[in-house]
Amino acid sequence: MADRRxxxxxxxxxxxxxxxxxxxVLFLLPVYVMVCNSVKxxxxxxxxxxxxxxxxxxxxxxxxxxxxxQIGVQPTGLKPYFVNSFLLVVPAVAISTLIGALNGYILTQxxxxxxxxxxxxxxxxxxxxxQIVLIPMAKTLGVLGLAGTVKxxxxxxxxxxxxxxxxxxxxxxxxxxxxxxxSARMDGADFFGVLFRILLPSSGPIIVVTVxxxxxxxxxxxxxxxxxxxxxxxxxxxxxxxxxNSSTGVKEYNVHFAGAFIAAIPTLVVYLVSGKYFVRxxxxxxxxx
Amino acid sequence: MRAGALPKLLLSPSVLLVLVCVYGYIMxxxxxxxxxxxxxxxxxxxxxxxxxRLFAQENWHVxxxxxxxxxxxxIGVAVVLGLGFAILIDQHIRAEGAFRSIFLYPMAxxxxxxxxxxxxxxxxxxxxxxxMHDLGWExxxxxWIKDSDMAIYCVxxxxxxxxxxxxxxxxxxxxxxxxxxxxxxARVDGARTWQIYxxxxxxxxxxxFVSAFVILAHMAIKSYDLVIALTNGGPGRSTWLPSVFxxxxxxxxxxxxxxAASAVMMLAxxxxxxxxxxxxxxxxxxxx
Amino acid sequence: xxxxxIATVLAGAFGFxxxxxxxxxxxxxxxxxxxxxxxxxxxxxxxxxxxxGVTWNDMPVAGGGGEAAMTAVRARVTxxxxxxxxxxxxxxxxxxGKQGVVADLNAVAAKEGWDKTVPAALQKFSKYNGKWIAxxxxxHSTNWVWANKEVLAKAGVTSEPKSWDEFIAAAEKVQKAGxxxxxxxxxxxxxxTIFDGVVMSTGGVDYYRxxxxxxxxxxxxxxxxxxxxxxxxxxxxxxxxxFSGRDWNVASGMVISGKAGFQIMGDWAKGEFLNAKKVxxxxxxxxxxxxxxxxxxxxxxxxxxxxxxxxxxAAQAKLASAIMDPGFQSAFNVxxxxxxxRTDVPDTAFDACGKKGMKDxxxxxxxxxxxxxxxxxxxxxASIKNAIYDVVTRHFNGQLDDKKAVAALASAVKx
Numbered sequence: 001m002a003d004r005r006x007x008x009x010x011x012x013x014x015x016x017x018x019x020x021x022x023x024x025v026l027f028l029l030p031v032y033v034m035v036c037n038s039v040k041x042x043x044x045x046x047x048x049x050x051x052x053x054x055x056x057x058x059x060x061x062x063x064x065x066x067x068x069x070q071i072g073v074q075p076t077g078l079k080p081y082f083v084n085s086f087l088l089v090v091p092a093v094a095i096s097t098l099i100g101a102l103n104g105y106i107l108t109q110x111x112x113x114x115x116x117x118x119x120x121x122x123x124x125x126x127x128x129x130x131q132i133v134l135i136p137m138a139k140t141l142g143v144l145g146l147a148g149t150v151k152x153x154x155x156x157x158x159x160x161x162x163x164x165x166x167x168x169x170x171x172x173x174x175x176x177x178x179x180x181x182x183s184a185r186m187d188g189a190d191f192f193g194v195l196f197r198i199l200l201p202s203s204g205p206i207i208v209v210t211v212x213x214x215x216x217x218x219x220x221x222x223x224x225x226x227x228x229x230x231x232x233x234x235x236x237x238x239x240x241x242x243x244x245n246s247s248t249g250v251k252e253y254n255v256h257f258a259g260a261f262i263a264a265i266p267t268l269v270v271y272l273v274s275g276k277y278f279v280r281x282x283x284x285x286x287x288x289x
Numbered sequence: 290m291r292a293g294a295l296p297k298l299l300l301s302p303s304v305l306l307v308l309v310c311v312y313g314y315i316m317x318x319x320x321x322x323x324x325x326x327x328x329x330x331x332x333x334x335x336x337x338x339x340x341x342r343l344f345a346q347e348n349w350h351v352x353x354x355x356x357x358x359x360x361x362x363x364i365g366v367a368v369v370l371g372l373g374f375a376i377l378i379d380q381h382i383r384a385e386g387a388f389r390s391i392f393l394y395p396m397a398x399x400x401x402x403x404x405x406x407x408x409x410x411x412x413x414x415x416x417x418x419x420x421m422h423d424l425g426w427e428x429x430x431x432x433w434i435k436d437s438d439m440a441i442y443c444v445x446x447x448x449x450x451x452x453x454x455x456x457x458x459x460x461x462x463x464x465x466x467x468x469x470x471x472x473x474x475a476r477v478d479g480a481r482t483w484q485i486y487x488x489x490x491x492x493x494x495x496x497x498f499v500s501a502f503v504i505l506a507h508m509a510i511k512s513y514d515l516v517i518a519l520t521n522g523g524p525g526r527s528t529w530l531p532s533v534f535x536x537x538x539x540x541x542x543x544x545x546x547x548x549a550a551s552a553v554m555m556l557a558x559x560x561x562x563x564x565x566x567x568x569x570x571x572x573x574x575x576x577x
Numbered sequence: 578x579x580x581x582x583i584a585t586v587l588a589g590a591f592g593f594x595x596x597x598x599x600x601x602x603x604x605x606x607x608x609x610x611x612x613x614x615x616x617x618x619x620x621x622x623x624x625x626x627x628x629x630g631v632t633w634n635d636m637p638v639a640g641g642g643g644e645a646a647m648t649a650v651r652a653r654v655t656x657x658x659x660x661x662x663x664x665x666x667x668x669x670x671x672x673x674g675k676q677g678v679v680a681d682l683n684a685v686a687a688k689e690g691w692d693k694t695v696p697a698a699l700q701k702f703s704k705y706n707g708k709w710i711a712x713x714x715x716x717h718s719t720n721w722v723w724a725n726k727e728v729l730a731k732a733g734v735t736s737e738p739k740s741w742d743e744f745i746a747a748a749e750k751v752q753k754a755g756x757x758x759x760x761x762x763x764x765x766x767x768x769x770t771i772f773d774g775v776v777m778s779t780g781g782v783d784y785y786r787x788x789x790x791x792x793x794x795x796x797x798x799x800x801x802x803x804x805x806x807x808x809x810x811x812x813x814x815x816x817x818x819x820f821s822g823r824d825w826n827v828a829s830g831m832v833i834s835g836k837a838g839f840q841i842m843g844d845w846a847k848g849e850f851l852n853a854k855k856v857x858x859x860x861x862x863x864x865x866x867x868x869x870x871x872x873x874x875x876x877x878x879x880x881x882x883x884x885x886x887x888x889x890x891a892a893q894a895k896l897a898s899a900i901m902d903p904g905f906q907s908a909f910n911v912x913x914x915x916x917x918x919r920t921d922v923p924d925t926a927f928d929a930c931g932k933k934g935m936k937d938x939x940x941x942x943x944x945x946x947x948x949x950x951x952x953x954x955x956x957x958x959a960s961i962k963n964a965i966y967d968v969v970t971r972h973f974n975g976q977l978d979d980k981k982a983v984a985a986l987a988s989a990v991k992x
Binding site for chain 2: 024216244261263279
């Protein structure tokens with residue numbers, strides 16, 4: 001009896017792993033296609049099977065995409081735009097996370113009329129399609145003197161990040177034990193004391209969720225990047241688009257795939273390194289109601 | 290605690306920004322939809338002309354019916370698969386982290402990046418069909434992306450691929466939060482694993498279903514890159530979604546008033562979907 | 578920390594001080610030419626300007642034949658921060674002219690005599706209200722057919738088809754011999770590019786002008802239009818089943834590699850053949866769409882000059898003048914596969930196809946058979962162009978039959 005049960009269990013486990021493996025293979029297929037064709041010479045891609053491993057391996061496409069591919073008039077590769085994107089993403093993520101924490105704190109720990117309505121109003125902002133804000137936002141940036149600058153892009157991404165970051169922190173702080181805050185207050189902690197000494201230090205999981213979410217969204221954002229930047233500030237998505245979508249000429253697919261992968265490395269790293277915390281953070285924050 | 294001046298002051302920039310950059314701009318869009326704007330905004334009142342023209346556009350009706358198919362299948366499949374993946378991963382398996390990462394990573398990529406890879410995979414000439422033929426399965430046929438009636442399903446496949454991992458993460462977080470005592474009690478009563486999931490665990494995941502639904506619904510309505518990268522709206526106009534319609538009419542057809550009218554319709558639809566959710570979120574914090 | 582937060586908030590509310598104050602002697606050029614060949618061509622211009630001390634600030638936004646770039650222009654103009662010059666096509670130029678945000682180039686134009694050297698059909702798009710607002714770089718022509726000589730020989734097609742029926746007969750032979758007859762990419766603009774040639778071939782220049790430039794209802798509702806769609810259906814039968822969504826240069830690749838016999842595509846396709854080391858006349862043939870000999874349907878890339886501060890006007894004028902420089906026009910178009918926008922540029926540097934293109938352009942200009950391309954925004958404004966795309970592409974994808982397509986077309990151009 002016991003024996004049969006354990007073999008039955010083992011069969012279950014084998015089946016479980018088989019299913020998971022099949023699904024994993026399916027999920028990896030598109031990236032397999034990208035990676036495997038990025039290390040092939042162009043002739044092999046044109047003539048051969050896109051699923052086959054390379055016959056001749058080459059890292060040339062990666063080097064080209066990084067430093068010599070045609071982005072505009074000059075063959076600069078993606079390198080300089082990588083820097084632009086970091087200059088944009090790092091402050092934008094930092095600022096919007098801080099704003100989220102501040103808003104979450106205020107909305108959960110203080111009572112005032114219309115607080116819930118204000119929160120709902122902020123939350124609705126995550127649902128608007130960005131195309132509709134393009135023209136009025138351009139006007140706003142012009143008036144603020146931010147048109148065509150990295151600061152302008154930071155501003156835009158912070159504005160449209162408020163909804164999500166506030167949502168994350170509000171739900172997290174709503175579940176935060178009140179006693180801790182109360183006793184801190186008794187000890188004389190002021191407004192910022194509570195935020196910086198009590199709440200933020202124990203906000204690790206939700207900060208991870210917010211940072212991942214904002215980092216990915218802002219890094220991958222194209223429409224604002226193309227419309228609100230100028231020659232000195234355009235981000236990597238615009239550069240990648242220029243590489244991949246050139247109108248005439250030979251399409252160097254291997255370079256395109258290498259470039260696409262290079263552009264995706266920062267977000268992939270963020271997900272892979274902190275994927276575990278992501279689930280933990282979701283558990284702690286936005287899901288539990 | 291009652292709010293003094295400081296919290297209100299610190300909240301006000303966010304409120305102001307959202308008020309101007311979301312609601313102000315929405316009002317502006319609504320206004321535009323009643324003007325005769327073409328290439329750039331114009332302030333000449335034109336009544337409901339652009340709405341009449343919007344509903345006379347074959348493209349708009351195609352986009353609407355596609356949205357219906359796309360949204361219902363995409364949300365349904367992503368929720369079912371996401372829950373399924375979460376349950377599979379929740380079975381105390383080895384290499385849990387690796388599997389989770391594999392299902393989650395598409396979320397990190399934009400469609401500017403993965404669009405070409407998907408286009409190739411789905412293209413019968415070079416992709417899956419071609420590979421299967423090379424492997425000797427001659428009768429294998431998968432040419433949906435070239436077929437006006439089926440191409441929208443290709444868009445769904447790619448969209449599901451991109452977001453299922455995220456839905457899985459939501460459910461995984463939910464599963465880990467389920468009361469363990471109830472489960473062990475049910476086990477003692479001799480309930481099978483699937484019965485436990487069906488009768489005890491899943492009913493407790495209500496809030497997760499809501500979160501997943503809302504996030505997927507807003508993605509379905511906002512999906513733009515996906516369609517452009519995969520089919521660019523084709524074959525013909527068969528994979529247009531309202532977001533594609535809005536962009537095309539506003540920015541490439543120089544029909545900004547019609548574009549604005551379509552945006553207003555989309556906002557109304559989004560409002561219908563998310564208002565109940567907003568109210569439920571509002572009620573979450575009562576101690577406030 | 579607190580200070581940073583407040584600073585951020587204030588910055589959001591009042592704006593930062595430093596906008597990008599460019600040096601006086603610089604130009605910012607927004608364009609979508611990002612492939613190796615195109616960039617090489619533009620580099621000639623950049624080098625010329627740098628010799629005069631003008632800095633070139635490059636703002637490329639590729640994608641969809643300039644769709645993304647046109648969106649960016651709107652945002653830039655709305656923000657009051659327009660680029661110095663923007664690459665643009667056809668009616669878009671005039672639409673921007675109407676907005677009153679473009680520069681006046683009449684001073685440069687008068688000094689350099691642009692009126693005399695640019696064909697009238699092009700001037701129609703470079704000028705608004707009698708003022709030069711754009712500098713044309715090139716003239717592309719869309720009614721070309723490209724053919725693989727070896728494939729034609731194998732299929733027993735020995736002579737260049739001169740009429741529509743000969744063309745269809747030849748294509749059918751190629752198909753029977755086991756090749757793809759016509760390599761085509763099913764994207765609306767490509768369907769429409771074929772449409773350009775078919776309209777011209779079926780109804781001639783007068784019908785083309787009446788129906789698709791003047792939008793004359795009688796011409797559109799005529800039996801000729803139905804015949805145009807019947808011919809589009811004939812073409813549809815001669816393309817392979819996987820045509821949908823294919824990029825045009827992939828279709829060219831099918832002709833180059835001998836998988837397909839013909840491709841109907843503008844002269845930019847030549848670059849693909851040359852890049853693949855194919856020799857015109859020996860490996861591949863280029864001829865006018867049968868039935869359209871003597872006519873040219875064109876599109877022209879131009880650089881529209883936007884109103885910039887007076888500090889930048891001098892550099893802008895230098896840019897305009899450099900674009901119209903005959904040396905640049907020759908060097909650029911040799912690389913790009915198009916022909917110069919000026920008719921007084923010597924053809925010495927061009928290859929056989931290019932020389933033929935220049936001769937055709939000059940003759941068509943003289944005989945008044947030079948017409949704007951429907952597919953490329955030189956016949957009607959963007960809104961109607963796209964409405965025509967809708968009909969042509971639906972019909973080509975089998976969603977409208979020939980008769981219904983005529984009716985749909987008639988209602989599409991009315992709006």
